[in-house]
Amino acid sequence: MSGETITRKKKKFTEEPNFTERKTYRPKDVKETGLAFIGHEISEDGKAMNQFLHYDQLYTIRHGQNSKFFIGLLDGKLWGTRCPKCGDTWVPVRTHCWNLDCNLEKTEWVEMPLTAKIHTWTIAGWSGRSSLKRLPIVLVYAVIGNSKVAIANELHGIDPWDVEFGMPLKIIFKPKEERHGIVTDFHFEPTDDWEPTPITEEKERIKQLVEPVYQWVKTLK
Ligand SMILES: [Zn+2]
Incomplete structure (x- = not known):
């Protein structure tokens, strides 16, 4: 066997957004049941947004x-x-x-x-x-x-x-x-x-x- 290493590099289609504007509006009384939007983040260039949804557990919507x-x-x-x-x-x-x-x-x-x-x-x-x-x-x-x-x-x-x-x-x-x-x-x-x-x-x-x-x-x- 040769010592050759195989590198599998995923092709990048776009640069990763730099999320700089982050807001949290999770209310104090959110229980571990039910559905609530509890925050979001927006990238520095204003082009990408993630949202945080609490629906029994926390989800990030990209x-x-x-x-x-x-x-x-x-x-x-x-x-x-x-x-x-x-x-x-x-x-x-x-x-x-x-x-x-x-x-x-x-x-x-x-x-x-x-x-x-x-x-x-x-x-x-x-x-x-x-x-x-x-x-x-x-x-x-x-x-x-x-x-x-x-x-x-x-x-x-x-x-x-x-x-x-x-x-x-x-x-x-x-x-x-x-x-x-x-x-x-x-x-x-x-x-x-x-x-x-x-x-x-x-x-x-x-x-x-x-x-x-x-x-x-x-x-x-
Ligand atoms: Zn068309």
């Missing part, structure tokens, strides 16, 4: 090349990505184009408008413990700007029976100090000029379905 989307939420901005070849745009973001003809073209960042349209929706009559008092909750998949995909979030400021497919929405961010760079930093609301259409048989049916939920929530302390 956002890698999608980081700009989550850092944007901290700033009250919605970033999407766009293929420079075919122009397709996405929120939630894609790092590479999905069209075969584009041969996995790397996407570029583009700031999205804070407006959307409902693609589909549902009414939640049950939830995790932390949201029970807010029931019933309207959950929508909405298309932001000219995105080719829809993003899920809550719709506030509307009676559940008045929600309609295709209705125009605006995006409302929490106050800056309450944002954590997570999708719940924002929610949807109907646009200011939107008005519900008159009550129909279907609306009446939904109204009757959610009524017991409202009554039950009133009994919660």
Whole structure:
């Protein structure tokens, strides 16, 4: 046997980020059960973000090349990505184009408008413990700007029976100090000029379905 040594060096695709901005917002009373976002770190160049999620144990979510989307939420901005070849745009973001003809073209960042349209929706009559008092909750998949995909979030400021497919929405961010760079930093609301259409048989049916939920929530302390 020769004394030759084999070195296996992994090919590096990118330099390791230097995380310099680290925040911890872990509340004092977080138990070892349940889900809580408890901190994040952002690299010196502002391009990479890791988040710390406590869900029975501590997780680190490495956002890698999608980081700009989550850092944007901290700033009250919605970033999407766009293929420079075919122009397709996405929120939630894609790092590479999905069209075969584009041969996995790397996407570029583009700031999205804070407006959307409902693609589909549902009414939640049950939830995790932390949201029970807010029931019933309207959950929508909405298309932001000219995105080719829809993003899920809550719709506030509307009676559940008045929600309609295709209705125009605006995006409302929490106050800056309450944002954590997570999708719940924002929610949807109907646009200011939107008005519900008159009550129909279907609306009446939904109204009757959610009524017991409202009554039950009133009994919660
Ligand atoms: Zn493309």
